[in-house]
Amino acid sequence: MVTNITNFGRSGLSDWLMQRISAVILLAYTLFMVGFFxxxxxxxxxxxxxxxxxxxMRIFSLLALLSLAAHAWIGLWTVSTDYMKATGVRLVFQAVVALGLFAYVVWGVQVLWGA
Structure with missing residues (x-):
């Protein structure tokens, strides 16, 4: 049986659903920003x-930021497990991606809610 690390034991359906929900949120945010411009x-x-x-707007932006991070993590995790066969290379790649996404989320929160 294949387990999916991106969702800590749930089925791949939740990953698929999170990809779709995050894509809809990102689309709504993009359309709003284009309309605003x-x-x-x-x-x-x-x-x-x-x-x-x-x-x-801050909440909407935070939701878009979290959606982007979730969307990117699930997508890059899936691609890395499909195409990176060397376990060490894959783990380093996933660690770098996770660290980068975490840094971007923390930075985004500071920008949105900081002084």
Missing amino acids: LLNPNLDYAAWSALFQCTL
Whole structure:
């Protein structure tokens, strides 16, 4: 029986579902940002800052950031287990990806919710 490390013992269905949900969230965020840029052609710092002062926008951005990290982790884990046959190389790659994603999430939280 094959176990899936990305979800700690659940079936691959939850990975598939998380990929789809995170993709929908990322699509919604992208469409919102594109719409915002199109509706504000003379965007300045004050308007940009006002957008991200809104708590709902910060939550939406955090949700998009977490979705990006989850989507990337599941996708890169799947690709690495499929194409990297050497266990040591695969583990190093997965560790670097996990560390990078963690750093980006922490940095994103600091940017969104920092002073």
